[in-house]
Amino acid sequence: MSDKSLSTEHRGQPPIWRALKERLFLLVCLGSTGFGLLALAALTYGLVSEGWSVLSWDFITAFPSRFADKAGIYAALVGTLWLMVITAFFTVPLGVGTAIYLEEFAAKSRITRLIQVNITNLAGVPSIVYGLLGLAIFVRTMHLGRSLLAGALTMSLLILPVVITSAQEALRAVPHTYREASLAVGATRWETVRNHVLPQALPGMLTGIILGLSRAIGETAPLITIGALGYVAGLPRGPLDSFTVMPIQIYNWASMPQKEFHADAAGAILVLMAVLILFNGTAIYMRQVARKRLGS
Amino acid sequence: MIRILAAGVVPLIAIVYGCASAGGGASSTVKVDGSSTVFLITAAMAEEFHKTRPDIRVYVGLSGTGGGFKKFINGEIDICDASRFIKPAERDAAKKAGMRYIEIPVAFDGLSVVVNKRNDFANSLTVAELKRIWEPSGGVKTWRDVRPEWPNKVITLYGPGQDSGTFDYFTEVIVGKSGASRADYSASENDNQIVLGVAGDRYALGYFGYAYYEANRDQLKIVPIDAGEGPVMPTPETIADRSYSPLSRPLLIYVRRDAADRPEVNAFVTYYLSEESAELVREVGYVPLSDEFYELARNRFEDRVTGSMLDSQPSEGRSLKDLLSASRSG
Numbered sequence: 001m002s003d004k005s006l007s008t009e010h011r012g013q014p015p016i017w018r019a020l021k022e023r024l025f026l027l028v029c030l031g032s033t034g035f036g037l038l039a040l041a042a043l044t045y046g047l048v049s050e051g052w053s054v055l056s057w058d059f060i061t062a063f064p065s066r067f068a069d070k071a072g073i074y075a076a077l078v079g080t081l082w083l084m085v086i087t088a089f090f091t092v093p094l095g096v097g098t099a100i101y102l103e104e105f106a107a108k109s110r111i112t113r114l115i116q117v118n119i120t121n122l123a124g125v126p127s128i129v130y131g132l133l134g135l136a137i138f139v140r141t142m143h144l145g146r147s148l149l150a151g152a153l154t155m156s157l158l159i160l161p162v163v164i165t166s167a168q169e170a171l172r173a174v175p176h177t178y179r180e181a182s183l184a185v186g187a188t189r190w191e192t193v194r195n196h197v198l199p200q201a202l203p204g205m206l207t208g209i210i211l212g213l214s215r216a217i218g219e220t221a222p223l224i225t226i227g228a229l230g231y232v233a234g235l236p237r238g239p240l241d242s243f244t245v246m247p248i249q250i251y252n253w254a255s256m257p258q259k260e261f262h263a264d265a266a267g268a269i270l271v272l273m274a275v276l277i278l279f280n281g282t283a284i285y286m287r288q289v290a291r292k293r294l295g296s
Numbered sequence: 297m298i299r300i301l302a303a304g305v306v307p308l309i310a311i312v313y314g315c316a317s318a319g320g321g322a323s324s325t326v327k328v329d330g331s332s333t334v335f336l337i338t339a340a341m342a343e344e345f346h347k348t349r350p351d352i353r354v355y356v357g358l359s360g361t362g363g364g365f366k367k368f369i370n371g372e373i374d375i376c377d378a379s380r381f382i383k384p385a386e387r388d389a390a391k392k393a394g395m396r397y398i399e400i401p402v403a404f405d406g407l408s409v410v411v412n413k414r415n416d417f418a419n420s421l422t423v424a425e426l427k428r429i430w431e432p433s434g435g436v437k438t439w440r441d442v443r444p445e446w447p448n449k450v451i452t453l454y455g456p457g458q459d460s461g462t463f464d465y466f467t468e469v470i471v472g473k474s475g476a477s478r479a480d481y482s483a484s485e486n487d488n489q490i491v492l493g494v495a496g497d498r499y500a501l502g503y504f505g506y507a508y509y510e511a512n513r514d515q516l517k518i519v520p521i522d523a524g525e526g527p528v529m530p531t532p533e534t535i536a537d538r539s540y541s542p543l544s545r546p547l548l549i550y551v552r553r554d555a556a557d558r559p560e561v562n563a564f565v566t567y568y569l570s571e572e573s574a575e576l577v578r579e580v581g582y583v584p585l586s587d588e589f590y591e592l593a594r595n596r597f598e599d600r601v602t603g604s605m606l607d608s609q610p611s612e613g614r615s616l617k618d619l620l621s622a623s624r625s626g
Binding site: 063064065066139140145146224225227228229230231232233234242252254255256257258259262 | 342370
């Protein structure tokens with residue numbers, strides 16, 4: 001919009017009308033925010049009122065059971081924690097590495113553009129497709145079986161596009177003058193990235209990693225496809241052991257005929273939300289630390 | 297930067313490791329996957345079995361009967377939970393892979409046809425009427441299309457999604473061809489959605505496994521089914537003696553022949569077929585086999601009778617008992 005069109009738009013409108021538009025705009029924005037918050041509040045209220053009563057230490061440390069009042073989420077909770085840590089282990093270096101290559105090193109050629117478009121598109125692929133891919137590659141071809149490792153690798157594929165894209169955004173936000181100054185005093189590209197660009201971009205990258213892992217923590221379909229379990233009376237003993245995760249346990253309980261299990265499902269969702277907050281809280285804490293170091 | 301990463305990652309790893317090392321170090325495992333209906337039974341068995349044999353780990357997945365068979369034939373699992381018999385295509389694939397299996401019925405289920413509590417006219421349905429309602433070209437829109445004296449109100453239909461063994465079985469025995477169903481119904485993989493749908497709509501009709509009716513009796517009205525010998529209600533008795541026909545179905549497990557000789561698999565299947573496990577089947581909402589059937593099923597496993605009961609003869613018109621005993625001698 002040019003200055004000219006701005007001025008013609010304003011000419012002849014009474015100030016009261018402009019003020020009204022201002023108020024109206026504010027109201028629309030406020031309404032949008034409120035809508036989301038209201039939905040979240042309603043959801044949380046529903047979950048707490050249904051699931052609060054089942055929450056107890058026993059619920060957290062018990063294995064699943066056919067009796068709703070004896071059932072617990074221990075195996076699923078530990079499975080989810082394992083899965084998240086292993087997924088992060090693969091996703092962070094791969095995602096950040098790809099982003100650094102694409103932003104800092106690769107020439108802007110047709111091929112990099114093609115890669116870019118593909119990464120963006122992959123972010124929109126339904127998660128079940130990743131499940132099928134994981135089943136074919138990790139479970140069958142690589143013979144990892146229905147293991148945590150196969151699940152975590154599948155989850156990594158699923159969230160890599162999100163992590164790469166946001167890491168790229170973060171790198172792009174670092175002013176070009178930083179790089180130029182660093183290169184001008186004789187630093188290599190590696191030194192420039194390592195000492196100047198990466199620390200600046202780190203907080204933004206962490207945001208992407210948080211978003212990616214938050215998505216992975218709630219996924220069910222791809223894990224059921226690769227053969228995560230519905231019932232296991234024991235904890236995973238290592239990355240190559242079978243596992244179950246919380247969303248599967250919740251899905252399981254929610255589809256049980258007996259209503260008592262639906263309360264268990266609500267309770268498990270509350271625990272899942274707590275785990276999510278724990279994970280995100282850790283990442284946000286790390287982001288704060290990173291920001292503080294930049295400031296000093 | 298490494299220090300920053302460490303600040304967050306190290307405590308998390310510590311938490312996970314702490315939780316993980318609390319678990320014991322068992323070694324022998326039994327891997328089960330397949331039907332989400334039979335999952336309830338197998339998971340209950342695994343739970344109780346674990347108490348007597350904590351040294352054996354039983355893993356139970358629920359990727360559906362079809363998905364289970366795929367993994368089973370691939371040799372990835374020891375036991376496949378199935379809410380229907382193995383299909384000819386799956387039998388051929390197993391044969392091609394040189395994989396032999398033991399087919400064992402473990403319980404009965406009665407697919408229940410339900411309507412809204414306030415529905416005061418649909419007091420029974422014949423199999424032919426059900427077929428007209430559900431077949432792809434039946435043209436039934438209102439209740440009056442089913443029976444002229446019923447109200448001229450649109451039937452809203454609810455049923456399981458197309459990946460479910462329940463859907464396969466229902467379409468096979470009602471419509472006549474597995475998978476043939478009209479498409480304009482509300483399909484849900486979660487049977488509780490069907491319960492909610494039918495309970496909230498006066499002119500709705502839906503179907504699902506007996507356990508879901510049992511758990512929601514107060515919200516639904518069950519429709520007795522007439523297969524030519526008068527309307528029959530699904531009850532544990534009519535399901536077990538199969539007079540609730542044709543909608544009572546056997547639930548089965550398939551055990552890999554070579555896995556059956558492994559002591560842990562043998563112990564688990566033996567437990568699965570033991571007398572006390574009938575109570576577990578009842579607890580999760582299904583109908584246990586009669587003592588006679590348990591005997592036949594146990595013999596079948598002990599003698600390691602391989603192949604499907606349907607290999608030699610079509611199931612048409614033969615009771616499960618005939619089939620079970622026939623393949624014992626054969």
